[in-house]
Amino acid sequence: MNRKDLQTIIYAEKAKEENNKYKYKIHVCCGAGCISSGSEEVLKKLQEEIKQRELENEIEIVPTGCMGPCNQGPLIKFEPNHTIYQKVDCSNIASIVQNQIIDKKPIEEMLLFANFRTKAFINAQEDPFFKKQLKITLKNCGDINPEKLEDYLVHDGYKALDKVLFEMSSEDVIAEIKHSRMRGRGGAGYPTGLKWETVYKYISNQKYVICNGDEGDPGAFMDRSVLEGNPHRVLEGMLIAGYAVGANKGFAYIRGEYPLAIKRFELAIKQARKMGLLGNNILGSNFSFDIEIRIGAGAFVCGEETALIASIEGKRGTPRPRPPFPAESGLWGKPTLINNVETFAGIAPIINNGGEWYSEIGTPKSAGTKVFALAGKINISGLIEVPMGTSLHEIVYDIGGGIQHDHEFKAAQTGGPSGGCIPAQHIDVKMDYESLINLGSIMGSGGLIIMDNYTEMVDVARFFMEFCMDESCGKCVPCRVGTKMMHDLIKKINDGKGTKIDLERLEELAVYVKETSLCGLGASAPNPLLSTLRYFRNEYEEKIQKA
Amino acid sequence: MGFMKFNEQQLAEFNRLVARYPEGKQKSALLPVLHLAQESFGGWLSEEALNYVAELLQIKPIEVYEVATFYSMYHLKPVGKYVFEVCQTGPCMLRGSDNIIQYIENTLGIKPGETTADGLFTLKTVECLGACGYAPMMQLGKHYREHLTKEKVDAIIEECRKNAAVNN
Numbered sequence: 045m046n047r048k049d050l051q052t053i054i055y056a057e058k059a060k061e062e063n064n065k066y067k068y069k070i071h072v073c074c075g076a077g078c079i080s081s082g083s084e085e086v087l088k089k090l091q092e093e094i095k096q097r098e099l100e101n102e103i104e105i106v107p108t109g110c111m112g113p114c115n116q117g118p119l120i121k122f123e124p125n126h127t128i129y130q131k132v133d134c135s136n137i138a139s140i141v142q143n144q145i146i147d148k149k150p151i152e153e154m155l156l157f158a159n160f161r162t163k164a165f166i167n168a169q170e171d172p173f174f175k176k177q178l179k180i181t182l183k184n185c186g187d188i189n190p191e192k193l194e195d196y197l198v199h200d201g202y203k204a205l206d207k208v209l210f211e212m213s214s215e216d217v218i219a220e221i222k223h224s225r226m227r228g229r230g231g232a233g234y235p236t237g238l239k240w241e242t243v244y245k246y247i248s249n250q251k252y253v254i255c256n257g258d259e260g261d262p263g264a265f266m267d268r269s270v271l272e273g274n275p276h277r278v279l280e281g282m283l284i285a286g287y288a289v290g291a292n293k294g295f296a297y298i299r300g301e302y303p304l305a306i307k308r309f310e311l312a313i314k315q316a317r318k319m320g321l322l323g324n325n326i327l328g329s330n331f332s333f334d335i336e337i338r339i340g341a342g343a344f345v346c347g348e349e350t351a352l353i354a355s356i357e358g359k360r361g362t363p364r365p366r367p368p369f370p371a372e373s374g375l376w377g378k379p380t381l382i383n384n385v386e387t388f389a390g391i392a393p394i395i396n397n398g399g400e401w402y403s404e405i406g407t408p409k410s411a412g413t414k415v416f417a418l419a420g421k422i423n424i425s426g427l428i429e430v431p432m433g434t435s436l437h438e439i440v441y442d443i444g445g446g447i448q449h450d451h452e453f454k455a456a457q458t459g460g461p462s463g464g465c466i467p468a469q470h471i472d473v474k475m476d477y478e479s480l481i482n483l484g485s486i487m488g489s490g491g492l493i494i495m496d497n498y499t500e501m502v503d504v505a506r507f508f509m510e511f512c513m514d515e516s517c518g519k520c521v522p523c524r525v526g527t528k529m530m531h532d533l534i535k536k537i538n539d540g541k542g543t544k545i546d547l548e549r550l551e552e553l554a555v556y557v558k559e560t561s562l563c564g565l566g567a568s569a570p571n572p573l574l575s576t577l578r579y580f581r582n583e584y585e586e587k588i589q590k591a
Numbered sequence: 592m593g594f595m596k597f598n599e600q601q602l603a604e605f606n607r608l609v610a611r612y613p614e615g616k617q618k619s620a621l622l623p624v625l626h627l628a629q630e631s632f633g634g635w636l637s638e639e640a641l642n643y644v645a646e647l648l649q650i651k652p653i654e655v656y657e658v659a660t661f662y663s664m665y666h667l668k669p670v671g672k673y674v675f676e677v678c679q680t681g682p683c684m685l686r687g688s689d690n691i692i693q694y695i696e697n698t699l700g701i702k703p704g705e706t707t708a709d710g711l712f713t714l715k716t717v718e719c720l721g722a723c724g725y726a727p728m729m730q731l732g733k734h735y736r737e738h739l740t741k742e743k744v745d746a747i748i749e750e751c752r753k754n755a756a757v758n759n
Contacts, residue, residue, distance in 0.1 A: 263682045304733075342663035356619060358619045418724070514718060
């Protein structure tokens with residue numbers, strides 16, 4: 045298929061959408077979370093109900109990806125009114141359809157957040173949960189059918205690819221990404237444009253692009269939801285990256301624990317190949333690119349880029365010292381660009397709207413938006429996207445609806461096992477890379493674990509250390525032995541058997557492990573311990589005194 | 592079901608997996624081939640299965656062993672028909688996964704890593720499955736089971752027993 049054919053298809057699809065004969069659309073969330081609470085049965089039942097009432101010509105039912113408020117699922121949304129019903133099950137579908145469509149009187153007690161708000165919003169977009177968000181990466185998640193390429197095309201899908209292939213040189217693309225000031229969303233926050241430029245500059249007959257979808261941080265499920273909800277957006281980002289750096293082959297490494305994300309991404313690849321969006325001479329240009337999916341096998345450390353590359357090569361996923369960085373010598377020794385799922389998902393909007401547009405969102409040093417996964421003791425857990433620099437207070441109280449059972453906020457863990465906790469006195473912190481580092485934590489990949497005043501911080505530190513100990517690849521001694529020793533000492537203190545000397549040893553060890561571990565995972569493993577010590581030292585001391 | 596060789600269809604899949612990688616880099620297919628072998632040989636990988644994979648990929652058996660023992664999704668012992676992979680990481684812990692794991696242990700009479708005598712259930716505790724929005728949770732086959740309570744665990748066990756009876 046060439047460029048013209050694609051445009052013909054897009055025009056046809058857009059015309060179809062504009063002349064849509066349907067009066068209503070019902071979106072049924074079919075993210076992994078809603079599916080496990082029964083959305084597939086709801087979808088079936090809804091289809092039967094609409095058929096039975098002979099409304100098939102008025103109502104279109106669309107299975108979509110994640111809408112955001114995961115613990116309220118299964119969710120269904122009525123368009124054009126943006127009315128969302130929560131915890132829907134097969135038994136109340138008939139009455140929802142009757143009230144919402146026929147009588148036009150929404151059932152208020154079943155609307156989204158009816159159990160939190162004094163009055164739930166009939167137009168869910170007016171609820172602070174959605175109102176305070178700015179969706180760029182997640183824009184079409186929850187609105188389009190992730191298993192239909194046409195749905196993506198109607199929403200400006202592959203428009204950025206078309207622009208890049210026919211109107212921009214590799215240098216232009218890299219300049220645009222640099223101009224956007226986007227930073228990698230995997231955790232470290234390295235400037236994306238700079239990384240692309242580095243790979244571009246290496247001369248080689250073969251280069252690779254890798255999408256890191258080995259999301260493993262406790263509390264993080266952003267990448268899973270993006271892959272499930274809008275897989276073509278990630279694919280388009282990888283294609284643009286391939287064009288920019290001069291690669292013709294890509295690998296998407298997705299966790300083995302994400303079967304639905306794998307299924308939908310595989311389907312997206314198949315659809316794209318069929319349409320000529322992957323393969324030789326894409327859209328009639330000189331650019332050829334193909335993508336293979338790689339399924340992980342259960343190893344947290346494979347999220348580290350050199351370990352991930354080793355895993356693709358069929359080896360144990362153990363990191364190696366850098367330099368050389370993958371940009372110089374990556375997969376099979378060739379220059380390789382590795383970016384995270386969320387980073388790739390953010391590329392197409394930058395190309396479509398310009399780097400300038402993106403750079404004006406967020407803060408001067410952290411441009412754009414960030415997707416966070418809310419988990420722990422928060423009322424509304426789920427997936428959100430906000431401009432960088434939004435305060436933690438707004439996220440927890442306005443968007444997240446506050447702490448469960450009206451308890452007090454005690455701390456939030458950012459950056460998973462590599463990050464730290466933000467205590468209540470800093471709840472007004474702006475969520476951007478620098479502000480979090482100043483408080484002794486990191487942005488990380490976006491998991492946000494909320495803890496209430498009943499949470500014991502020594503126990504939290506023990507849990508994170510147990511995670512690091514379990515997941516240590518065992519290659520270097522500081523991490524393999526150090527995490528085990530730190531875990532045992534924290535456990536001893538937590539069990540009320542610790543002494544002052546244990547605490548001193550623990551602090552000493554933390555510094556050794558931090559400074560001498562081979563890779564970032566080992567070097568950051570002491571962080572949850574150090575940050576709980578920084579803000580909640582009294583809890584450690586109380587446990588020691590009681591001993 | 593124990594170890595046997597790949598049938599024609601599985602061999603075709605094997606060849607497809609190997610063809611994804613450049614000449615001489617067939618070892619890169621090792622992880623996907625192990626996934627395929629585990630799926631084909633009854634949910635686990637025996638020593639014979641590992642040796643067979645080494646032979647097929649023309650690599651040393653040790654190269655297969657070191658990989659199979661490194662990644663947690665490869666089972667090196669027989670597992671039950673239903674594997675409960677219960678998340679034990681922070682966000683689930685905050686929402687009570689400890690109690691759920693304890694309850695499953697008591698109900699089925701097995702510890703993590705063990706299989707019930709009737710070969711139906713295996714209990715595994717795993718690290719974050721990225722489903723923290725609906726904690727506590729577990730994975731069963733290709734599906735998540737969420738907001739777990741004791742009642743839900745009972746219902747899931749009952750459902751598995753029924754399915755097993757029907758399939759027999």
